[in-house]
Amino acid sequence: ISDQKPLGCWSVKHGQILTCPVVCNFETHEYIAVHDDKVLRIWKDEDINLDKAFKATLSADVYRIHSLPQGGPVVLFRGGGVRTLDVLLEAPQQEIENIISGEAIRWSGAFMEGQQPVLIFTTEKDGDFFVYIQKPKLSSLHRYKLEQQESAKPLCFTAHITNQTVTLLCLYSNDSVYHVLVPLQQDTEEEEEEEKEEILSKSLLLNLSVSGAVLKGTSLVVLDKDHVGVLGSLAAPGKKPTECLTIWNTKFQTLQTSKELPLGTSGQLWCYEEKFFLIHGKVLTVILYKCETSSLAAAVGKLKNSQTPDVSLFLNWNTLEDEELVVSFQSQESLALKAESRMNLRSRRSTVAGEQPAPLSVGQLLINYKNASAYVFENELKKVMARAPTPDLQATIGSVVTALTDRCKGNPKYYPTNFLQQIVENHELSYSLCPDLMAVALEKKDMPLLQMCLERFPDIPEEVTYTCLKAFLSISEAQLQSLDVNVDSVICYIDVELDDKDVKTEIVENGFSSEMDQDMCDTKIPEEMGFTRSRGESCPVGLQKAALLNAVLHSAYTETFLLPHLKNLPAQQAILFLRYLYYLYVKCSEKVNTTLPGIRSPTINQIMDWMCLLLDAQFTVMVMLPEAKELLSNLHKFVRAQVRFYSELNKIEGSLRELQRLNHLRESQTYSIEVLEII
């Protein structure tokens, strides 16, 4: 969302219809979709083609799949049957019982209660509403009837679980929110009372009306214990109803805030991690919200803090260059064709999910899976890493990476780039833990991984650092364009539009002004000067390459060990690198505090150290090369200007000090006898 960029897009074949919302299994990072009611599809981020993903045809229609953070996905069937996905995949064609006859499921929700997944769903039959609570692992089932409400029926449900009790909130068609408490009974008591139909009583929680205007709600979400969010249309007498998103305080029965949505919505509202998601017009809108601790002052809007629960931000998917997502709301079918034609297919890996083995020691496990298929192998390694943090977790991960790199070396076609990046990104690794990783990455030209390693590993040998530098300098810009290099460290200071002359009007704050430049090179003619300036100001390398070089600048090294390697750097590359360092130095000096903006951007000391090191290593070559001459002379002039500037500053500081001292001297003449004549 923050990048407003789709990370992945999959589509079913023409003629197939997705029949329930796709969920993500948080444990395995697999996506689960159902199309044509019965066909289950499971796939991963890397899989491009949905048609080739794992497929299982079930014996009954699926109503919905719920994914629970610790409990795995749970499948609810149209007939009210519930299975965990694991159980279902063991025998996809198993028979699913029908426990609701003639009732239609209106809503369902799932929670974890301790280690148990709990599924709650509501059904309707002839105007009567029923609530079911199922625990699939214990195969327990409860059925309740919802107390009738005259001339109104529930439109929308939402529920949350606290202290063994499910609180069900129902939005009724009479513009009120009721809440119903559903007990989670212990399984022992349940047997005797199963026959009797229990009626759940409800109580009014909130009336959605404010000063004459009534909110016709369509969706309801619970935000915290005192706040609910309602999407609906606000109808004031004599006014055109407008759709709006509202936050209500249930404790004080007040409307906390509202936001008009003039383009209309789909009537659906989701809420995850303090963000609302809704479809506004043709775009998916994300709205941050924040609920204050409920106090009377806040409820009546007297809280004069800036943190009032307010709609503060929304991201507009319309700004995407890629039109796919916007289109997807209009026509799913057209997208399916487009996406298929656009995406290049990558080789499919294994489709069979491995059985869960008993925990083995890491070494054993690695030996066991040495010859397993890549998919199984990776899955197993992920399981190993997902184990609870143990004291030897680092070593475990180290051996996992070693296992991976060994496999890469054995099989030239195998290279799990995403997996390796994930490991490096998420774990505190070091070079000595997995010495082969960078070598493999260098061989495979995996620049993003190398960048990550350089930024994270504290103990990279100078030789490897040098090899990386060489690789970075030699790779062509065109090749880099296709790689996913993290450019955070450069994006803030590099002038992307190099051709745009207007960019150069930036005010030079420190040191290097044109007057001073003139002063420095008294013999040069103006045209030549203009040329040298433009050389200094435009970045000699592309964005990606600059980011990679910054990673090298950031790595730790010892001069004596690095110097011999640097001597081997080809002259053209050395000049390019020096040119980039010079560019960085000029950029740094533009700012008063001599630091570059951005995350992980190199510091002036790092730049200077590398510049000195490079000049030391390549001095004779630089002197000989005609193309280096101009660069060196520019660099020399600039450094001289900087030195003069700072020496002037120091002079000023010295003078100020002296003034202060003189002042003090005069004052320190603390005692005197003077002649004073008063007439």
Add this chain to the structure above:
Amino acid sequence: WHPSGSHIVAGSIDFFRVIDVASGQTVQRIMVNHQVEKAKRECVVWAIAFLSSGTVVTADSFGRVQFWDWEQGTLAESHTVSTSAALSLAVSEKEDSIVVGTSTGATYQLQLLPVKLGGLEKRWVRTKPFQFHSHDVRAVAHSSTALISGGLDAQLVIRPLMEKVQKKGYDAVLRKFTFPHRRLVSCARKARLLLFQFSQYLELWRLGSTEETGKDGEVLPLCRMPEHLVQLKSKGPEHIYCSCVSPCGTWVGYSTASRFQLYRVRCDGDGVSLRKVPKVPKMLPPAYQLQFSADSESLFVASARGCVHVFQLLEPGGCKHLHTLQPPSGCSEAVYLLAPSADGHWLAAVSGDWAIHIYNLKCFKHHCVVPTYDCAVSALAIHPSTNNLVIAYSDQQLLEFSIPEKQYTSWSRALQSWGLHRAWLERDSPITHITFNPKNPSHILLHDTYLLCILDKSLPLPDDSALLMNQSALKQLPETARKRQLHAFKICKKFQPLLFMDLLDENCLVVVERPIMDFKTQLPLPVQQKKFGT
């Protein structure tokens, strides 16, 4: 206190309490930091106020000023006035304006203003920011026409509220005060010693001397350097409240909030010995002002309830309580200024109610009261030869009262009917010390922070058209022409800021300056600042 006196509110760390005065019990305890995300930091309620409406106003270390309904325990309004701590708080009498001091040296005014023009609903709005201090503003006060703030940068600032000031005048100008309006230096005339009072210690110096003379403005070579004789540190954390050295220079006394100490100083040759006088009579509370008699044989101690204790000083180093002088009608305020006469006959004492009582020291009897004048007395002294009491008031008025005749002198009446010069009346620092020239009875020497003045009663008084500070003009005139230009106020502004001035003998004046930069440079930086360059 709640204005009705029914409740007390007490600020603490992370919360404040409301205490019922009748029962003595805490009736409400309100957490102040529950809304802060960085709740790990503790929130100190530095200042608190209780409005008559029942609203509690707190100023806390998060820089917030918050308004609480103490009965409901709810926060009504919260204003973050500063990124650093809000340290002090004062409410105007009408409770429609609040002044807040912060640790960055800024002060802010909050006003209760209607939300809509003419509407009934009112809210507190931060209206005026002021930055007159460089350091913590530890104390603020709200008068009907001005905001008053005192900071750790050793300044007291009075900022007039222009909308409350009707006419241009003294009240309409920003005032800054650096020194307390008290005597911090005392002088032993005969021994030529100066006693400097610091917050935790005293320093006794012997003045240097010269044998040369010269022309106006010349600096003379010293034949003897000034000599630091003794540094006397007060024990404990208490600040020294007042101190005095006897005219003979052998007695030094000082008082803190709880203790009064008397020392005997002996200088023989190069050595200086200091001995504490044992068994000094205990007084509670101790002295507000100390004054030795001209003959150094008795000590007057200004005390609470209008009392002045008279001690007899005994050789070689003792003291005995002789008498306690008290106004016959009683007095609830403490005495803060004393002036004994040179002949040891009279003592004038000023108490906090601004009444000046004159006692006869021969028979320890109350002699008379100077007619009350509705203004604080800033300095007073008794003329050595005429026993006329000269009084300086904080509104810059000068009066001369004859003690033997119990009435204002004719010169004083003439001065009153003539009126003081406008430039004199518009000064913003009060006269803090008065002394006389024994050789020239018509001279009265006065000083404030910015000038010293020899008031020559034999000369005509200046009118508003004349130049008050005419010394430099006079110096340019030939001697014959000066006569017509002379007037009674001979003012010298050469020494600033002036802490103390006294006449040692006919030709010798001692002046103590305290350059503001001296202590300003010793203050730590309020905010750490970066230096340029690498």
